[in-house]
Amino acid sequence: MVEAAADPRSAAVIAAIEEIAPRWILHLPSSTLKTVVGHFLARDGQDGLRIVPIPREEEGIGILSGLALTGTPALMIIQDNGIGNLLTALNTFPQPAHLPLLVLVTRRGGLGEYNSLIHTFSEHSEAILDAAGVRWFGLDSKTPIAEWATTIVRAEQFARITHRPIFVLINLMNG
Amino acid sequence: MIRNQEESADAALMARPAALQIVDQLFADDPVILTLGGTIREMLAIAGRKPNHLYVLDAMGLPAAIGLGVALGIAENDRHESVLVIEGDGSTLMGFSALSTIGYLHPRKLILLILDNGVYLATGGQPTAARSTDFVGVARACGWANAVDVESTPAALREALQAARTTDGPTLLRMAITTATIPTDFFLEDPVLLAHDFSRWLRGAAE
Numbered sequence: 001m002v003e004a005a006a007d008p009r010s011a012a013v014i015a016a017i018e019e020i021a022p023r024w025i026l027h028l029p030s031s032t033l034k035t036v037v038g039h040f041l042a043r044d045g046q047d048g049l050r051i052v053p054i055p056r057e058e059e060g061i062g063i064l065s066g067l068a069l070t071g072t073p074a075l076m077i078i079q080d081n082g083i084g085n086l087l088t089a090l091n092t093f094p095q096p097a098h099l100p101l102l103v104l105v106t107r108r109g110g111l112g113e114y115n116s117l118i119h120t121f122s123e124h125s126e127a128i129l130d131a132a133g134v135r136w137f138g139l140d141s142k143t144p145i146a147e148w149a150t151t152i153v154r155a156e157q158f159a160r161i162t163h164r165p166i167f168v169l170i171n172l173m174n175g
Numbered sequence: 176m177i178r179n180q181e182e183s184a185d186a187a188l189m190a191r192p193a194a195l196q197i198v199d200q201l202f203a204d205d206p207v208i209l210t211l212g213g214t215i216r217e218m219l220a221i222a223g224r225k226p227n228h229l230y231v232l233d234a235m236g237l238p239a240a241i242g243l244g245v246a247l248g249i250a251e252n253d254r255h256e257s258v259l260v261i262e263g264d265g266s267t268l269m270g271f272s273a274l275s276t277i278g279y280l281h282p283r284k285l286i287l288l289i290l291d292n293g294v295y296l297a298t299g300g301q302p303t304a305a306r307s308t309d310f311v312g313v314a315r316a317c318g319w320a321n322a323v324d325v326e327s328t329p330a331a332l333r334e335a336l337q338a339a340r341t342t343d344g345p346t347l348l349r350m351a352i353t354t355a356t357i358p359t360d361f362f363l364e365d366p367v368l369l370a371h372d373f374s375r376w377l378r379g380a381a382e
Contacts, residue, residue: 052279052280053279054276058270059240059270059276065241067245067247069370069373069377070377071374093231096366097369099370
């Protein structure tokens with residue numbers, strides 16, 4: 001159940017993750033993600049769910065890959081400025097090995113941003129993923145909020161159906 | 176252990192193929208995750224292609240994290256007592272943060288064997304920072320259940336691996352080896368098949 005205080009976008013992301021019901025959630029630190037991560041941290045250990053802090057995105061790709069090999073549902077939540085850290089790991093194991101992974105990526109650097117530096121990398125996230133051959137879907141202010149949770153759930157199904165990592169780029173800053 | 180005078184006497188140490196032969200004998204029915212080209216090709220020359228071996232061909236620094244994921248995924252599966260990751264010193268250093276996460280999550284079935292030759296052998300023998308890195312000390316500081324410097328002899332390696340199999344982990348074993356290799360062929364199989372075969376074996380054995 002999502003707390004009433006959650007903003008609609010974070011609430012939609014939380015609802016989607018709850019429907020996917022992963023056994024493991026890996027996460028990097030993020031101010032924009034604090035509502036989502038906080039929701040699941042409060043439930044760590046309940047109903048078979050574990051949420052784990054990891055220090056590097058590429059390490060998360062390795063852990064997700066190992067879990068995928070065992071058929072264990074899992075996902076990772078990161079910010080887009082961490083995409084650069086994971087590309088080599090992604091394209092030297094799960095991508096060429098056709099492993100289904102789900103990575104939820106919050107956007108930074110656009111409208112609503114308060115950090116003067118972060119856009120230097122983040123504005124190019126889509127182009128970088130495209131160049132790396134990574135399939136992604138986007139959710140932002142142009143997407144009706146009613147479609148957010150459904151899109152994330154379908155992305156998880158799409159990863160399994162198409163046997164590859166799938167990223168969902170999510171703008172929680174109203175951008 | 177910081178590389179010492181005795182370990183510098185390279186000829187007295189085990190070579191990697193001999194270590195891999197012992198691994199194959201002791202972990203014939205357990206998941207084994209192998210790091211990169213040189214180690215993989217030598218294991219193939221010794222043991223042939225095996226479904227319980229995951230060949231991580233090019234993802235340097237990733238095998239320990241992959242092994243952690245596998246260990247978490249089979250934690251409640253009674254058929255597999257352990258998951259063994261074979262790493263080199265250079266690849267371990269590239270994915271060093273995983274040692275902290277492993278200590279944090281404490282997967283009891285995970286064993287990490289670092290075969291430490293002190294160099295990036297496959298790329299021409301450039302030195303790694305292993306000579307000044309205490310892998311065992313790092314593992315202990317990160318909260319691993321067990322961390323042991325193994326004497327570089329067949330008997331000591333066999334004893335350490337057998338103990339690790341029957342003791343709750345995570346367990347880190349570090350052993351110095353020579354830079355001696357054996358002639359091997361390139362291994363060019365499709366990564367999709369490699370991952371699929373391992374996953375199918377892992378899940379089939381789990382059912």
